[in-house]
Structure formats: C-alpha cells, structure tokens
Amino acid sequence: MEKMNFVEYTVKDRVATIMLNRPDKRNALNEQVVSELKQAFQKAATDSDAKVVVLAARGAAFCAGADLAYLQQLQKNTFEENLADSNHLKELFYQIYTHPKVVIAKIQGHAIAGGCGLATVCDFSFAVEQAQFGYTEVRIGFIPAIVKVFLLRKLGEGKAKELLLSGDLISAQDAREMGLINWVVKEDELDSSVAEFARKLVRKNSGQSMQFTKQMIARVQSMSLEEGLAHAAEQNAKGRASDDCQKGISAFLNKEKPSW
Structure with a gap:
C-alpha cells in the first residue's frame, strides 16, 4: 500500500x-x-x-x-x-x-x-x-x-x-x-x-460466519418479509457448505474448540 x-x-x-x-x-x-x-x-x-x-x-x-x-x-x-x-x-x-x-x-x-x-x-x-x-x-x-x-x-x-x-x-x-x-x-x-x-x-468466532451475518444484516432490511426469509434460507444453505461450518461442527461433535 x-x-x-x-x-x-x-x-x-x-x-x-x-x-x-x-x-x-x-x-x-x-x-x-x-x-x-x-x-x-x-x-x-x-x-x-x-x-x-x-x-x-x-x-x-x-x-x-x-x-x-x-x-x-x-x-x-x-x-x-x-x-x-x-x-x-x-x-x-x-x-x-x-x-x-x-x-x-x-x-x-x-x-x-x-x-x-x-x-x-x-x-x-x-x-x-x-x-x-x-x-x-x-x-x-x-x-x-x-x-x-x-x-x-x-x-x-x-x-x-x-x-x-x-x-x-x-x-x-x-x-x-x-x-x-x-x-x-x-x-x-x-x-x-x-x-x-x-x-x-x-479467537472465538468464525471470520466467515461474521462476514456472512454482517452482510445479511445490511441486505435484508431493504427486502420484504418473504424476500428476506428466502434470502436467509439460501444463505443458511450456503453457510452449511462453508469450510468454517464444516470445521466448527466437526469440532463441536468431537467436543473440541475450533481454532479460528
């Protein structure tokens, strides 16, 4: 820079x-x-x-x-x-x-x-x-x-x-x-x-999850209720396939703390 x-x-x-x-x-x-x-x-x-x-x-x-x-x-x-x-x-x-x-x-x-x-x-x-x-x-x-x-x-x-x-x-x-x-x-x-x-x-939060959550907060406020829920469901499905979600769930099931 x-x-x-x-x-x-x-x-x-x-x-x-x-x-x-x-x-x-x-x-x-x-x-x-x-x-x-x-x-x-x-x-x-x-x-x-x-x-x-x-x-x-x-x-x-x-x-x-x-x-x-x-x-x-x-x-x-x-x-x-x-x-x-x-x-x-x-x-x-x-x-x-x-x-x-x-x-x-x-x-x-x-x-x-x-x-x-x-x-x-x-x-x-x-x-x-x-x-x-x-x-x-x-x-x-x-x-x-x-x-x-x-x-x-x-x-x-x-x-x-x-x-x-x-x-x-x-x-x-x-x-x-x-x-x-x-x-x-x-x-x-x-x-x-x-x-x-x-x-x-x-240390405690997934950067990917914070990013997706922040972006959704910005977007859904301009949507109708139906549009907002449809967008939320789509993002939820995408989030489940993310690397961070896979890592976090695996750690939770194994009673471990994920390393973010």
Missing part, C-alpha cells in the same frame, strides 16, 4: 488498526483523508493477516467532521463537483458498513458531524466518558444527508430526528443509552477494552 499522510495502517495479532493521524486539525475530513481511509479499508478487506478492524484516531478528538478549508472550497464547487464529492464520502460510509470484516470504532474524543457518521457506520464502538457526539450540520445550513440513511437503520426515525434536526451534542452515556454506541469506558481502560473485545472476536 502506498504511503499515506493522514491515515496509518498496522496489523498486530490479526487485528488491523486504521488510525486517523491529523491531530492538529482534530482529524477533520477532507478529500484526501477520505481517500486514504478508503484505501486503508480496502487493504484491510483483502489482508489475510487481519480478521478484525479497529478504527482509531490520534489526539484529543476522534474526528471533528469536515475541516474549514474543505468547507470553504465546497462553496465554490459546481453541482457536479459537489455531487462527486458527496459520492466520495458516501462510498467510504458504505465501504465500512458493508466491509467483510467487523469494524470496531475506538473513540478517544469528540465525534462530531462527519466524525459521528464514521462512528455510526462501524459495527461496534467504544468511547471514553468525556467524548461527545452529534450531527451539527443543520447549525451551519448543511444537511446530514448521507449519514441519515445509516442512522435511520440504526436508531429508527424518532431517535434519528432527535439527533439530526436538533444538531445537539450529547454525552457518551446518552449516546450509549440511545443505541448510537455500544460501550462507555474510562479513558485509561479504552485501549485494553477494545483490545480484549477484538481478541475475543478473533
């Missing part, structure tokens, strides 16, 4: 870490940062050494959304240029949401606007107690358009409206109670909590 300026990619113990590294700008997003994130997630998707992905960030903020210079440039863009830029971010969110590997957000600071969007599309999220979350786009005349599609799936219409239309910032504890994030931990426990959870997924 080519050297990147604002994103770092490392793998240790079968866990890939994608690290936002623009702390002086509060890890704010621009075209290059989004491009590098897409490149890193593509690398993780095909990296046989990585079974689980952690999205993390350096500095005080997880991600403050779009940076000021980026917003200024958007004002000068044509409709076609803004559409291309919107699709760029859409592709990143969709890439994470449908990624073949489980993605864990490790949130060490505030996640605002597009940064909150990043947290939204991850599969699991750990945040420190002092982190704040919010979609503040409406306060600057912007529209939280792309994240809305994912947030409606995650929280439902009522909670999505509460967040998107108010533009309010909420605490990590409120975000957890709302279902926006999964766990709130003390600052000095963030690294160990994420590492322990990632290790559990790596």
Whole structure:
C-alpha cells in the first residue's frame, strides 16, 4: 500500500488498526483523508493477516467532521463537483458498513458531524466518558444527508430526528443509552477494552460466519418479509457448505474448540 499522510495502517495479532493521524486539525475530513481511509479499508478487506478492524484516531478528538478549508472550497464547487464529492464520502460510509470484516470504532474524543457518521457506520464502538457526539450540520445550513440513511437503520426515525434536526451534542452515556454506541469506558481502560473485545472476536468466532451475518444484516432490511426469509434460507444453505461450518461442527461433535 502506498504511503499515506493522514491515515496509518498496522496489523498486530490479526487485528488491523486504521488510525486517523491529523491531530492538529482534530482529524477533520477532507478529500484526501477520505481517500486514504478508503484505501486503508480496502487493504484491510483483502489482508489475510487481519480478521478484525479497529478504527482509531490520534489526539484529543476522534474526528471533528469536515475541516474549514474543505468547507470553504465546497462553496465554490459546481453541482457536479459537489455531487462527486458527496459520492466520495458516501462510498467510504458504505465501504465500512458493508466491509467483510467487523469494524470496531475506538473513540478517544469528540465525534462530531462527519466524525459521528464514521462512528455510526462501524459495527461496534467504544468511547471514553468525556467524548461527545452529534450531527451539527443543520447549525451551519448543511444537511446530514448521507449519514441519515445509516442512522435511520440504526436508531429508527424518532431517535434519528432527535439527533439530526436538533444538531445537539450529547454525552457518551446518552449516546450509549440511545443505541448510537455500544460501550462507555474510562479513558485509561479504552485501549485494553477494545483490545480484549477484538481478541475475543478473533479467537472465538468464525471470520466467515461474521462476514456472512454482517452482510445479511445490511441486505435484508431493504427486502420484504418473504424476500428476506428466502434470502436467509439460501444463505443458511450456503453457510452449511462453508469450510468454517464444516470445521466448527466437526469440532463441536468431537467436543473440541475450533481454532479460528
């Protein structure tokens, strides 16, 4: 993979870490940062050494959304240029949401606007107690358009409206109670909590099974009940023929623990 300026990619113990590294700008997003994130997630998707992905960030903020210079440039863009830029971010969110590997957000600071969007599309999220979350786009005349599609799936219409239309910032504890994030931990426990959870997924779960399950969750919500059940039955049959299923059943019958 080519050297990147604002994103770092490392793998240790079968866990890939994608690290936002623009702390002086509060890890704010621009075209290059989004491009590098897409490149890193593509690398993780095909990296046989990585079974689980952690999205993390350096500095005080997880991600403050779009940076000021980026917003200024958007004002000068044509409709076609803004559409291309919107699709760029859409592709990143969709890439994470449908990624073949489980993605864990490790949130060490505030996640605002597009940064909150990043947290939204991850599969699991750990945040420190002092982190704040919010979609503040409406306060600057912007529209939280792309994240809305994912947030409606995650929280439902009522909670999505509460967040998107108010533009309010909420605490990590409120975000957890709302279902926006999964766990709130003390600052000095963030690294160990994420590492322990990632290790559990790596050691105890079939990567193939997690991939199929994640992909089905993404797909069946847009199907009718009949279509969803037919798709589920088909995937169930395919899953039974997979190498991981054969291995897991054999281990279970022999009263052994499968080595994933």
